[in-house]
Amino acid sequence: MTTSTAQTTPPRHFLSTLDWSRSELESLLTDARELKANRRTIARQDLAGKSVALVFFNPSLRTRSSFEIGVFEMGGHAVVLEPGKGAWPIEYRDGVVMDAEAEEHVEEVARVLSRYCDIIAVRAFPKFQRWEDDREDLVIRQFAKYATVPVLNMETITHPCQELALMLALKEKLGTTDGKKFLLTWTYHPRPLNTAVANSALIAAAKFGFDVTLLCPTPEYVLDSRYMDAAKNFAAEQGRSITVTHDVDAAYAGANVVYAKSWGALPYFGRWEEEKPIRDAHKHFIVDERKMALTDNGYFSHCLPMRRNVKATDAVTSGPRSLVIEEAENRLHVQKALLRRLVGLGG
Numbered sequence: 001m002t003t004s005t006a007q008t009t010p011p012r013h014f015l016s017t018l019d020w021s022r023s024e025l026e027s028l029l030t031d032a033r034e035l036k037a038n039r040r041t042i043a044r045q046d047l048a049g050k051s052v053a054l055v056f057f058n059p060s061l062r063t064r065s066s067f068e069i070g071v072f073e074m075g076g077h078a079v080v081l082e083p084g085k086g087a088w089p090i091e092y093r094d095g096v097v098m099d100a101e102a103e104e105h106v107e108e109v110a111r112v113l114s115r116y117c118d119i120i121a122v123r124a125f126p127k128f129q130r131w132e133d134d135r136e137d138l139v140i141r142q143f144a145k146y147a148t149v150p151v152l153n154m155e156t157i158t159h160p161c162q163e164l165a166l167m168l169a170l171k172e173k174l175g176t177t178d179g180k181k182f183l184l185t186w187t188y189h190p191r192p193l194n195t196a197v198a199n200s201a202l203i204a205a206a207k208f209g210f211d212v213t214l215l216c217p218t219p220e221y222v223l224d225s226r227y228m229d230a231a232k233n234f235a236a237e238q239g240r241s242i243t244v245t246h247d248v249d250a251a252y253a254g255a256n257v258v259y260a261k262s263w264g265a266l267p268y269f270g271r272w273e274e275e276k277p278i279r280d281a282h283k284h285f286i287v288d289e290r291k292m293a294l295t296d297n298g299y300f301s302h303c304l305p306m307r308r309n310v311k312a313t314d315a316v317t318s319g320p321r322s323l324v325i326e327e328a329e330n331r332l333h334v335q336k337a338l339l340r341r342l343v344g345l346g347g
């Protein structure tokens with residue numbers, strides 16, 4: 001936490017892995033492996049006397065559990081806040097007349113929590129009305145602007161902690177990720193979902209040296225140029241490739257990893273009734289045994305929560321190459337490594 005007399009050097013935030021180098025992320029994964037290996041044998045006090053605010057604008061099972069438990073296992077305290085539910089609704093735009101629902105402004109929230117806590121973690125999903133607005137990631141950026149302690153992304157328009165958990169699971173199984181084939185496949189869901197995990201999977205896979213294929217129903221489902229361009233740059237730096245295809249069987253051929261996620265097409269934000277017929281026409285993108293048989297004995301994973309037999313079949317989800325539980329477990333370990341780093345430990 002910072003006090004009123006503390007110096008004002010801006011803290012290093014963890015808003016997106018775009019701001020963190022591969023070697024920094026690799027170092028976090030190395031720490032996470034050690035924390036995982038020694039979890040039951042070494043009692044840690046890295047966060048003794050420290051507190052972490054977990055601010056949830058949206059529901060969670062894994063993120064909330066793994067952060068609360070991770071802080072506890074390192075001797076710290078986590079306070080969970082749900083604005084608009086157990087905490088006051090927050091206005092996050094600057095300069096507005098606050099005569100609607102919000103009772104306090106993010107400037108006060110971030111500055112007050114910075115006096116109490118050592119890290120502020122935020123989950124704030126897009127509004128799904130105008131992608132041009134959502135892509136600004138305003139809620140967490142406003143927290144970062146006003147906080148005097150590190151701000152950590154628990155999922156906004158990217159999900160960097162999920163990225164790290166996935167990369168750890170893949171390194172555990174594949175050894176090296178360099179030169180392996182990573183398929184990110186869109187899958188059907190009855191509602192349009194956040195692009196956060198897809199954005200994150202794309203940039204993480206590219207940053208960690210995979211040849212990446214993005215499989216989606218139509219060109220409208222291609223991800224935002226910020227992430228597509230970043231992935232292409234990471235790939236080019238390492239002599240790897242980013243391929244976009246709408247051909248299901250060609251995409252699965254020879255893949256080492258199949259990562260499934262559903263998302264809403266960006267041009268249809270706010271016009272979802274027009275997107276629905278396209279989505280409904282692509283239920284066959286479900287990950288099933290036939291498609292997985294086209295891979296190079298590939299691993300399957302998903303960030304969870306996941307609708308079974310909609311996004312992936314029971315056989316794939318519960319099968320021997322499924323990493324969904326390992327990836328979810330790894331959230332705990334990578335986040336502990338990250339929390340240590342944000343308070344100046346590790347690395």
Ligand code: CP
Nearest residue numbers: 060061062063303304
């Ligand atoms: N994967 C993930 O973030 O899960 P929750 O939404 O349950 O936190």
